[in-house]
Amino acid sequence: MDLHQLYVFTKVVEHKSFSKAAEDIFLSQSTVSSHIHALEKNLNVQLFDRVGRENILTPHGERLYQWAQKLLLLKDQALLDLKGGQQELRGMLRIAASSVPGQFMIPKMVKLFRDQYPNALFRINQSSSKNTVDKVLNGSVDFGVLGDKYESDKLKYIPLLKEKLVLITSNQVNIAGPVDIHDILQYPFIMRNSDSGTNAILERLLKKNKISKDQLNIIAYTDSSQSLIQFVMQDIGISIISEIAAKEYALQNQLKMYEINGFDEERYFYLVYNLQKTQSILGKLFIEQALDLV
Structure with missing residues (x-):
C-alpha cells in the first residue's frame, strides 16, 4: 500500500473535494484522481460515492481513513526516531482562526513554533468563530483558535489568553x-x-x-x-x-x-481541536506547546 496515495486520500476525505485537496497539497486534480483510482484498484473497493458535487465516503472508505491516519502517524514517528531529532520534523499544519486571533495571535505563535521546528509549514484560514469550529469538526483543518466556545462532545478547548x-x-x-x-x-x-x-x-x-x-x-x-x-x-x-x-x-x-x-465579562481565546482526528507529531507538539506560544 502506497503511503503517498494514502496521504492524498486523507486530504480528499478532509476537503470532500478532489479539487480542494489538490490545491491543498499542490498537485493537479488529475493527479489526485489518479492516486485515488489506483488505491481503489489496488484494494479492489470503492472508496467514494460521487453524490452531486461532494465525494462521500463509502463504508470501506471510512474504515480506510481510520487506518490511513494511524499509518501516516506511524511513518512520522519512524522518521523522527531514525533521524534522531525534532529539528528534522517537517509537515503542514492547517489552522483556522477567527478574526482577532488570526491577526494578533497566530503570527507570533507561528514564529515561536518555527524557531523550534523550522521545517513546519502553515496554512492559515481566517473566518468567523462559527466557521472555524465547523472546519475543526469536519477535519479540513488540524485545529482552530477562536474567541467563543461551541459545545460538542468531539471538541477539546484549551484556554490560551484572557481578555475583555x-x-x-x-x-x-x-x-x-x-x-x-x-x-x-x-x-x-x-x-x-x-x-x-x-x-x-x-x-x-x-x-x-x-x-x-x-x-x-x-x-x-x-x-x-x-x-x-x-x-x-x-x-x-x-x-x-x-x-x-x-x-x-x-x-x-x-x-x-x-x-x-x-x-x-472576560472572555478567553481558545485553541480547539477534534478529539476524533488523529494529529500528526507536529500537530501534537503545537497543541502541547500552545500556551507557551501565546
Missing part, C-alpha cells in the same frame, strides 16, 4: 468614560457579523441590560476586525471590539478606547 471587550471611537468623538452601555445607542454603530465570538458576547451584554439589538443604530456589518477598526478611525461609527485588537491603535492615538460600565 472595549468600546472604540474615532478621535473626533468625545465621551466621558467609563461608558454606560445605554450611551452607545445615540451613535452610529459598526457591528461584527453574527458568527463572530465578539458578536455573541455583545449580544449577551445587550440582553443583560434589556437592550434590543434593533435599538442600536447599526450602519454596517463586517467580518474583519481590521475593517471594523478602519470604519471607526474614519469616524463612520463606533464599535465594541477585543481589547487586544484595539490597544495598539489606542496607544498610537489613532482611536479612543473606553471601558464599559458594568461590563465585567
Whole structure:
C-alpha cells in the first residue's frame, strides 16, 4: 500500500473535494484522481460515492481513513526516531482562526513554533468563530483558535489568553468614560457579523441590560476586525471590539478606547481541536506547546 496515495486520500476525505485537496497539497486534480483510482484498484473497493458535487465516503472508505491516519502517524514517528531529532520534523499544519486571533495571535505563535521546528509549514484560514469550529469538526483543518466556545462532545478547548471587550471611537468623538452601555445607542454603530465570538458576547451584554439589538443604530456589518477598526478611525461609527485588537491603535492615538460600565465579562481565546482526528507529531507538539506560544 502506497503511503503517498494514502496521504492524498486523507486530504480528499478532509476537503470532500478532489479539487480542494489538490490545491491543498499542490498537485493537479488529475493527479489526485489518479492516486485515488489506483488505491481503489489496488484494494479492489470503492472508496467514494460521487453524490452531486461532494465525494462521500463509502463504508470501506471510512474504515480506510481510520487506518490511513494511524499509518501516516506511524511513518512520522519512524522518521523522527531514525533521524534522531525534532529539528528534522517537517509537515503542514492547517489552522483556522477567527478574526482577532488570526491577526494578533497566530503570527507570533507561528514564529515561536518555527524557531523550534523550522521545517513546519502553515496554512492559515481566517473566518468567523462559527466557521472555524465547523472546519475543526469536519477535519479540513488540524485545529482552530477562536474567541467563543461551541459545545460538542468531539471538541477539546484549551484556554490560551484572557481578555475583555472595549468600546472604540474615532478621535473626533468625545465621551466621558467609563461608558454606560445605554450611551452607545445615540451613535452610529459598526457591528461584527453574527458568527463572530465578539458578536455573541455583545449580544449577551445587550440582553443583560434589556437592550434590543434593533435599538442600536447599526450602519454596517463586517467580518474583519481590521475593517471594523478602519470604519471607526474614519469616524463612520463606533464599535465594541477585543481589547487586544484595539490597544495598539489606542496607544498610537489613532482611536479612543473606553471601558464599559458594568461590563465585567472576560472572555478567553481558545485553541480547539477534534478529539476524533488523529494529529500528526507536529500537530501534537503545537497543541502541547500552545500556551507557551501565546
